[in-house]
Amino acid sequence: MLRTRHPVFIVGAITLLGWLVFLYHAIPEHAFSALQSVDTSTAVTDDTAVTDETVHLLIPATEPNNQFCRVLFSALINDYPSPYLVNYGKKYDDPAIARAQKIAGLNEYLLKSTVSRNDTIIIADGFDVWFQLPLDVMVSRYRLAQQNDTSRTIFGADKKCWPNDPNSPACTRAPLSSLPDGVYGPDTDQLTIYRDQKAKYDNFRPRWLNSGTAIGPASSLHAIYEEAWRRIEDKQSTVKSDQRILADVWETVWSIFWS
Numbered sequence: 522m523l524r525t526r527h528p529v530f531i532v533g534a535i536t537l538l539g540w541l542v543f544l545y546h547a548i549p550e551h552a553f554s555a556l557q558s559v560d561t562s563t564a565v566t567d568d569t570a571v572t573d574e575t576v577h578l579l580i581p582a583t584e585p586n587n588q589f590c591r592v593l594f595s596a597l598i599n600d601y602p603s604p605y606l607v608n609y610g611k612k613y614d615d616p617a618i619a620r621a622q623k624i625a626g627l628n629e630y631l632l633k634s635t636v637s638r639n640d641t642i643i644i645a646d647g648f649d650v651w652f653q654l655p656l657d658v659m660v661s662r663y664r665l666a667q668q669n670d671t672s673r674t675i676f677g678a679d680k681k682c683w684p685n686d687p688n689s690p691a692c693t694r695a696p697l698s699s700l701p702d703g704v705y706g707p708d709t710d711q712l713t714i715y716r717d718q719k720a721k722y723d724n725f726r727p728r729w730l731n732s733g734t735a736i737g738p739a740s741s742l743h744a745i746y747e748e749a750w751r752r753i754e755d756k757q758s759t760v761k762s763d764q765r766i767l768a769d770v771w772e773t774v775w776s777i778f779w780s
């Protein structure tokens with residue numbers, strides 16, 4: 522059974538849509554901080570409901586725009602719980618720093634007492650994701666993927682390893698795609714002159730970690746984000762990419778458990 526806090530969600534949805542469509546230029550701060558407080562105050566864990574499942578939707582987004590509207594609206598109509606907006610309203614001088622700070626914001630959320638270890642966490646980037654599948658379909662497919670390992674976390678896959686060094690283990694040791702060889706034609710996985718600069722990697726099978734989407738149990742995601750945040754703090758410098766750090770963490774886990 523999926524428990525997604527519907528009454529709050531629907532009221533939030535209608536109100537929010539009004540704001541989004543008509544007022545978001547005028548009062549974005551109020552609209553979205555209201556949404557955040559609705560979510561945190563109602564995400565109460567019911568310890569007796571062992572088979573029940575709580576799904577949390579986390580959307581990192583510092584400000585509203587058309588793309589943000591798209592992810593939010595597609596989540597609403599596909600029955601996702603009301604989202605928690607990570608780092609909303611925060612100002613960063615450099616977009617790269619904003620990306621790295623997503624790690625801090627997500628880690629902070631995963632530490633909240635309102636999140637249980639077995640809760641399912643869905644992370645969707647605020648600016649380039651939209652939902653096409655309803656929540657129950659998404660979760661049932663995720664359950665299939667978890668068949669042999671309930672701690673399994675799934676990240677989106679990228680066609681290009683970036684911004685990591687292409688010769689670093691995070692890039693070279695990533696497991697191969699499960700798609701068939703030659704799926705994009707004879708130049709599958711090769712840089713060729715047939716593709717223009719913009720479409721340069723279109724013919725690569727997705728294989729590398731993309732930090733824009735993830736789904737997993739809270740306990741696993743917390744372990745991953747805590748380690749990522751620890752590495753950022755260790756460097757004592759400004760790490761400018763969440764994806765870079767997460768790909769490194771993933772490579773470490775991969776080399777310990779599966780190689």
Ligand SMILES: *[C@@H]1O[C@H](CO)[C@@H](O)[C@H](O)[C@H]1NC(C)=O
Pocket residue numbers: 571637638639671
């Ligand atoms: C979490 O899931 C594990 C494995 O399915 C189970 O053994 C454990 O009892 C669950 N814990 C809670 C608090 O529901």
Ligand SMILES: *[C@@H]1O[C@H](CO)[C@@H](O)[C@H](O)[C@H]1NC(C)=O
Pocket residue numbers: 665666667668669
């Ligand atoms: C689970 O393990 C079985 C047996 O090894 C395998 O056939 C199946 O593909 C695995 N499922 C997943 C989702 O990895």
